[in-house]
Amino acid sequence: AQSVTQLDSHVSVSEGTPVLLRCNYSSSYSPSLFWYVQHPNKGLQLLLKYTSAATLVKGINGFEAEFKKSETSFHLTKPSAHMSDAAEYFCVVRKENTGFQKLVFGTGTRLLVSP
Amino acid sequence: NAGVTQTPKFQVLKTGQSMTLQCAQDMNHEYMSWYRQDPGMGLRLIHYSVGAGITDQGEVPNGYNVSRSTTEDFPLRLLSAAPSQTSVYFCASSWGPNTEAFFGQGTRLTVV
Numbered sequence: 001a002q003s004v005t006q007l008d009s010h011v012s013v014s015e016g017t018p019v020l021l022r023c024n025y026s027s028s029y030s031p032s033l034f035w036y037v038q039h040p041n042k043g044l045q046l047l048l049k050y051t052s053a054a055t056l057v058k059g060i061n062g063f064e065a066e067f068k069k070s071e072t073s074f075h076l077t078k079p080s081a082h083m084s085d086a087a088e089y090f091c092v093v094r095k096e097n098t099g100f101q102k103l104v105f106g107t108g109t110r111l112l113v114s115p
Numbered sequence: 116n117a118g119v120t121q122t123p124k125f126q127v128l129k130t131g132q133s134m135t136l137q138c139a140q141d142m143n144h145e146y147m148s149w150y151r152q153d154p155g156m157g158l159r160l161i162h163y164s165v166g167a168g169i170t171d172q173g174e175v176p177n178g179y180n181v182s183r184s185t186t187e188d189f190p191l192r193l194l195s196a197a198p199s200q201t202s203v204y205f206c207a208s209s210w211g212p213n214t215e216a217f218f219g220q221g222t223r224l225t226v227v
Contacts, residue, residue, distance in 0.1 A: 042220060043219050043220040044207075103150075105158040106157050107156060
């Protein structure tokens with residue numbers, strides 16, 4: 001069964017330093033993977049998605065993620081954090097072989113950005 | 116273009132009361148779903164629909180009912196609220212099974 005594990009519940013960085021949010025996945029198929037962001041009291045917004053095309057995926061707001069099959073990882077990175085990046089981030093895998101896009105969410109990583 | 120609209124944004128219920136969480140989308144999406152978000156657990160799928168008149172259960176369906184009479188609307192009903200249903204509820208829609216899911220801003224429900 002498909003699942004994702006977010007390795008850190010909280011990540012703290014200083015503004016201008018790199019961001020790394022870690023996600024490992026488990027899937028018997030070639031998975032479809034996503035990163036969503038949730039700002040305080042807001043809905044979820046899609047940052048980027050991997051659907052078996054290029055392994056390095058670029059998303060919005062300068063974020064990118066690399067699909068590494070050998071490591072079963074899909075870590076989210078950004079070269080330089082901005083205060084507005086402070087939010088909760090969810091790694092998500094889509095269950096395959098279903099007629100509906102069932103999304104399986106990780107438990108989330110809260111990113112804290114200090115001045 | 117409003118996207119996915121959820122109402123109300125906040126609600127407090129007493130145990131045993133019933134209510135309906137509303138979800139509407141104006142993107143003509145066939146696929147709609149309801150998730151609940153609990154601390155430390157990510158989002159979990161409650162019910163989903165692949166088109167008007169077609170619904171199915173997700174991961175945590177107990178205590179919730181849904182119906183889909185129109186493409187635009189997908190209400191979630193709590194027939195007899197319980198404290199365990201205290202959560203933040205998100206509605207989502209997508210054009211197809213493999214396309215981006217758009218989420219509403221959520222309904223924060225407290226059952227006392």
